[in-house]
Amino acid sequence: MPEAAVPVLPRVIALVGAGLIGGSLALALRRCQPELEVRVFDRDPGHSAAARRIGIATRVCADLAAAVEGAPLVVLAVPVGALPEVFAALASCLGPDAWVTDVGSSKCSVIDAARGALGSAFARFVPGHPISGAERSGPEAADAALFVGRRVVLTPTSDTDPRALATVRRLWELVGAEVGLLDPAQHDRVFAAVSHLPHLLSYALVEELAGRGDAQLLFSYAAGGFRDFTRIAASHPGMWRDIALANRDAVLSELDVYLQALQRLRHALAAGDGAALQATFERARAARLRWAEAGSSASVSNPVEG
């Protein structure tokens, strides 16, 4: 995928969605390029009011069209479940040369929705995914340093305009992120495996235990292993419902592979096959230690994802 020479960012950027990601991006952009006009629109009046109060944007707009009008770059920082609706609304007000990008945690279904809604403007859409969520959400949690040293994955298609890709890459690099490219399907498979599936597994365990008559006894003996394993079960339910649905095929596929792995482990345990159990645990431990070592020496930190 060829990219154009490093572009200068446009002087006006429209941010749709003033939650953690949108708010943090607005703050970060204003900090590193004070002359930039950063417009924000959020359909949640509470978010808009908070964005005004905190001074996230140069202008908090009353509707999508006002935010987008004349903006050469539009960043859609809304939950992945809201993107189809936003693409549809955007189709009628996006400028004829404006670039568009998003921050959704799944990419194939987002790309399908963009292709369907944007028509010829689809070539100006750069699918993106900053790996930089946090347990908190909303504009109050916005942090100008949220993306420093974090990864942002862009998943251009064969239709994507290289200038759009270069501009969006520049946007994220400007706020300190490390940008990588993945094929959209590969992206969805990777994140289904290392992020979406673990969330489902953690939610499922806590929910199952919580529904029992003796849940209180069970939880009273839960310790550090349980604490870490289940920390992601406190993640935002609506956001993860949307992610699971948006990346349904890849998540189902990963879940099925995992169910088979659990059946193999169950078989070894039922057979009292200590050697098989130990071999499985040893391979896991070695891989986990290698990963931790690689992570601790890399420049990219390992944030909570979304």
Next chain:
Amino acid sequence: MPEAAVPVLPRVIALVGAGLIGGSLALALRRCQPELEVRVFDRDPGHSAAARRIGIATRVCADLAAAVEGAPLVVLAVPVGALPEVFAALASCLGPDAWVTDVGSSKCSVIDAARGALGSAFARFVPGHPISGAERSGPEAADAALFVGRRVVLTPTSDTDPRALATVRRLWELVGAEVGLLDPAQHDRVFAAVSHLPHLLSYALVEELAGRGDAQLLFSYAAGGFRDFTRIAASHPGMWRDIALANRDAVLSELDVYLQALQRLRHALAAGDGAALQATFERARAARLRWAEAGSSASVSNPVEG
């Protein structure tokens, strides 16, 4: 279960096993009762040498019989898989009035092994489980403060001598632990659910991903959720093999319940049932937040278990 009045600890305590738990208990006992004779035996010459070097015990013994001879209290701090062999060896050298306790993470199979090996001395055995392992192991990791504020579960049977129970309770309280009682089967069910199963689930995920051709790509995008979910996959493989086998029936039962929960979640996802997904995630989140709040206000910390 009636208990005798708070007893004074005997002046000699024999510790079999000088790993993290045995070593920490020895250090803690010597710190709070300097006049105590703490004898240690470990069949691993490296552990014995380290125990001598670190000064864990008042005496590091060359064999089990020498450690146990004349000791009114014997603590078996060996991996749960080694307990049957240790019970068999102990039967021929245990003093006629000595109390015995263990630190194994499962209790029913340990009780069966003790009953089979110890004969009439079984009444003097108090099954125990300090919830206080750590990621490190061996005598070098020993820490006199390891048990302060931690829970120790004792699981006496109807045969257990109340004086033995009171003495072992006193032992753990002396080193700062909070002692609770559970029925052995209940103990095994509780820890299968909140500890042993999560370990299997975490091991299974990491091992499955690590075995793929594109494992390096997958791990390179793993972030904070993955880090926490898989931290316990770095636990000691031999120890967790032993725990899984020792608590096999309860772990299999919990695994089957969990597999059913995953199938329900799979069904909801395949059907695109966002409401069911969200309801599941919300119940999990609420329970996880309640647990974290209760834990943070309780006097008992939540350590890594073993």
